[in-house]
Amino acid sequence: xxxxxxxxxxxxxxxxxxxxxxxxxxxxxxxxxxxxxxxxxxxxxxxxxxxxxxxxxxxxxxxxxxxxxxxxxxxxxxxxxxxxxxxxxxxxxxxxxxxxxxxxxxxxxxxxxxxxxxxxxxxxxxxxxxxxxxxxxxxxxxxxxxxxxxxxxxxxxxxxxxxxxxxxxxxxxxxxxxxxxxxxxxxxxxxxxxxxxxxxxxxxxxxxxxxxxxxxxxxxxxxxxxxxxxxxxxxxxxxxxxxxxxxxxxxxxxxxxxxxxxxxxxxxxxxxxxxxxxxxxxxxxxxxxxxxxxxxxxxxxxxxxxxxxxxx
Amino acid sequence: xxxxxxxxxxxxxxxxxxxxxxxxxxxxxxxxxxxxxxxxxxxxxxxxxxxxxxxxxxxxxxxxxxxxxxxxxxxxxxxxxxxxxxxxxxxxxxxxxxxxxxxxxxxxxxxxxxxxxxxxxxxxxxxxxxxxxxxxxxxxxxxxxxxxxxxxxxxxxxxxxxxxxxxxxxxxxxxxxxxxxxxxxxxxxxxxxxxxxxxxxxxxxxxxxxxxxxxxxxxxxxxxxxxxxxxxxxxxxxxxxxxxxxxxxxxxxxxxxxxxxxxxxxxxxxxxxxxxxxxxxxxxxxxxxxxxxxxxxxxxxx
Numbered sequence: 001x002x003x004x005x006x007x008x009x010x011x012x013x014x015x016x017x018x019x020x021x022x023x024x025x026x027x028x029x030x031x032x033x034x035x036x037x038x039x040x041x042x043x044x045x046x047x048x049x050x051x052x053x054x055x056x057x058x059x060x061x062x063x064x065x066x067x068x069x070x071x072x073x074x075x076x077x078x079x080x081x082x083x084x085x086x087x088x089x090x091x092x093x094x095x096x097x098x099x100x101x102x103x104x105x106x107x108x109x110x111x112x113x114x115x116x117x118x119x120x121x122x123x124x125x126x127x128x129x130x131x132x133x134x135x136x137x138x139x140x141x142x143x144x145x146x147x148x149x150x151x152x153x154x155x156x157x158x159x160x161x162x163x164x165x166x167x168x169x170x171x172x173x174x175x176x177x178x179x180x181x182x183x184x185x186x187x188x189x190x191x192x193x194x195x196x197x198x199x200x201x202x203x204x205x206x207x208x209x210x211x212x213x214x215x216x217x218x219x220x221x222x223x224x225x226x227x228x229x230x231x232x233x234x235x236x237x238x239x240x241x242x243x244x245x246x247x248x249x250x251x252x253x254x255x256x257x258x259x260x261x262x263x264x265x266x267x268x269x270x271x272x273x274x275x276x277x278x279x280x281x282x283x284x285x286x287x288x289x290x291x292x293x294x295x296x297x298x299x300x301x302x303x304x305x306x307x308x309x310x311x312x
Numbered sequence: 313x314x315x316x317x318x319x320x321x322x323x324x325x326x327x328x329x330x331x332x333x334x335x336x337x338x339x340x341x342x343x344x345x346x347x348x349x350x351x352x353x354x355x356x357x358x359x360x361x362x363x364x365x366x367x368x369x370x371x372x373x374x375x376x377x378x379x380x381x382x383x384x385x386x387x388x389x390x391x392x393x394x395x396x397x398x399x400x401x402x403x404x405x406x407x408x409x410x411x412x413x414x415x416x417x418x419x420x421x422x423x424x425x426x427x428x429x430x431x432x433x434x435x436x437x438x439x440x441x442x443x444x445x446x447x448x449x450x451x452x453x454x455x456x457x458x459x460x461x462x463x464x465x466x467x468x469x470x471x472x473x474x475x476x477x478x479x480x481x482x483x484x485x486x487x488x489x490x491x492x493x494x495x496x497x498x499x500x501x502x503x504x505x506x507x508x509x510x511x512x513x514x515x516x517x518x519x520x521x522x523x524x525x526x527x528x529x530x531x532x533x534x535x536x537x538x539x540x541x542x543x544x545x546x547x548x549x550x551x552x553x554x555x556x557x558x559x560x561x562x563x564x565x566x567x568x569x570x571x572x573x574x575x576x577x578x579x580x581x582x583x584x585x586x587x588x589x590x591x592x593x594x595x596x597x598x599x600x601x602x603x604x605x606x607x608x609x610x611x612x613x614x
Contacts, residue, residue, distance in 0.1 A: 004503045004504070004505060008503055008505040008506075011505055012405070012504070012505055014397065015397045015400055015401045015405060016401060016405065018393075018394050018397040018398050018401065019397070019398045019401035019402065019405075019406070019416055020416075021394055021398060021475070022398065022416060022419040022420045022423050022475060022476070022479075023415065023416060023419040025419075025423060025472050025475070026419050026422060026423055026426075028434070028438055029426065029430065029431075029434045029438075032434055032437040032438040032442060033430065033433050033434060033437055035437065036433075036437050102332065103332045103335060103336055104332075105332075106328060106329040106331070106332030106333070107329070107332045107333045107336050109329045110326075110329035110330050110332060110333050111333065113329075114326050114329060114330065115330075115333070119333075122337075123333050123336075123337070125601070126336060126337045126340050127336070128597065128601070129340055129344075129594065129597075130336070130339075130340050132529065132533075132593055132594055132597045133343070133533075133590070133593075134532075134533025134534070134535070134562055134589060134590075134593060135428075135533070135534075135535070135536075136533065136535045136562045136563075136565050136566050136589075137347075137533070137562075137565065137586055137589060137590060138343075139566070139569070140565055140566075140569045140582070140586055141343055141346070141347070143569055143570070144569060144579070144582070145346055171339070171343075174336065202318065202319065202322035203322065203326065204321065204322035204323075204325050204326050205318070205322060208325070225425070228425055229425075231427070232425075232426070232427025232428070232429065232430070233427070233428075234427065234428055234429040234536040235428075235535050235536055235566065238566075238570075239566065239569060239570055259427060259429045259536075262429050262432075262433065263429055263432070263536060263539055266432075266433070266436070266539070266540055267539065267540060279433075280433060280437070283429070283430050283433040286427050286429070286430055287426060287427075287430045290425055290426060290427055290430075291422055291425070291426070293425070294421065294422050294425035295418075295422065297425075298418065298421055298422075
């Protein structure tokens with residue numbers, strides 16, 4: 001075969017190179033966020049104020065007081081404990097998942113197993129609409145509209161509490177859980193269902209005993225990917241959390257998440273200060289954590305596909 | 313007796329899952345209904361075409377609409393060629409089932425899962441402080457020109473964020489082109505690039521368009537990546553150069569909702585801005601859905 005003309009070879013090499021952009025992008029993200037966090041490990045000046053032990057181990061704020069975890073980066077003696085932020089992130093994520101999972105999985109089961117086709121054509125666009133609502137709009141809705149109702153409903157002391165933010169965050173998680181779960185359920189071959197129905201099982205029994213076990217890896221992946229989405233979500237939590245950096249699990253209080261801390265403080269921080277480096281370290285932690293979560297999720301999606309196609 | 317019990321549980325649990333669907337639909341309707349009801353009254357031609365004044369309590373949101381439009385336009389210019397050529401590589405050039413193709417796919421899926429705020433940090437650390445300040449040192453004698461938050465850097469940050477959307481959509485479109493079309497092109501003596509250019513791409517235009525629209529809709533709604541890369545709350549001038557800052561609808565909503573000194577006075581404007589943002593993203597999404605369903609119908613009709 002003849003070699004293609006020069007122009008084509010240039011274009012084709014361009015195509016080959018461009019395929020690497022996603023990989024290079026991921027590496028650059030890690031390197032350039034990591035670079036700004038690095039002084040916390042190397043610079044004596046930064047370590048004096050915010051060494052790793054100060055970030056993770058309880059510190060004595062003043063002589064004679066018990067050691068505690070505090071996030072007070074702007075004060076005479078800055079305190080950089082990440083615990084309040086991690087607890088905040090985890091508790092709002094838990095509320096979001098408790099709210100989102102039953103709804104998303106139930107809806108996915110209904111659309112794939114029980115709903116007539118015309119109803120499916122209504123439910124799926126509704127979920128797509130929910131997915132299309134920008135997170136800043138959900139944050140606005142939680143802050144302006146939902147907050148007072150939720151406060152009255154649960155009889156809570158604070159208007160901006162974890163329940164409210166968790167529900168709003170759950171709304172952002174539902175579409176991804178639904179989509180992955182619904183894909184998994186519809187990937188189960190029809191012959192499984194026909195076999196079960198032919199043996200006299202009701203549609204519910206078929207769904208419960210045949211389809212759900214067969215789709216389990218995919219449903220598990222849906223949960224993992226939903227978790228990853230919730231951990232990193234910023235705008236909803238930033239707007240509806242009440243910004244209280246307190247190490248308390250109480251759902252009636254406000255809180256402050258890792259992501260929201262970066263969003264609200266990076267704008268005013270002095271470049272090169274320990275505070276600045278800590279904010280980038282939070283970015284590194286979020287990046288690594290969601291990266292691992294996503295890998296795990298995709299592993300389970302792959303397992304689902306192999307299980308159904310019978311390939312090992 | 314047992315039979316009846318089985319029937320009862322079956323009907324009950326089926327109803328529970330149906331109820332989940334109903335609840336979801338009701339919540340979406342509630343959110344959208346609330347925003348439309350409170351927002352629609354304040355929308356007028358003046359609101360869409362004027363700049364805000366009197367501390368955001370009066371005037372319109374034109375600069376934010378303009379900024380959003382320019383931002384997603386720049387983003388599109390960057391992301392579409394990259395995304396499309398990545399998809400072409402994955403579908404047509406890479407050896408099938410190779411380890412490399414697996415790694416590229418994994419990277420794209422993982423890129424889609426990186427939190428938006430991390431993209432914001434990356435935009436600041438890479439585009440502004442590394443690329444921008446590098447350009448300033450090399451070409452502008454260290455004078456501040458590109459090493460600051462700017463619409464260009466915000467757009468490029470969003471381009472990386474929306475890359476997976478474009479790749480996935482284009483790949484899907486390329487995959488459904490029947491193998492026979494490729495074989496005919498080759499049998500007529502076409503080179504691989506000629507086949508891609510004249511056979512595949514014309515058929516994939518719909519899919520590429522769908523991906524582009526979805527990316528634009530996503531980019532127009534994301535706020536976290538542009539917080540530190542170029543968005544500003546109020547600017548007296550529209551952005552006319554690549555290194556200008558800009559106003560943006562989502563950012564406008566965020567600041568008005570959280571930092572307004574007089575929430576009650578700005579509330580009608582806030583609602584109306586949210587409505588404009590929603591109409592924009594939903595309008596784009598619906599267009600994408602319609603194009604996609606048309607393509608699918610055409611494919612089934614063959």
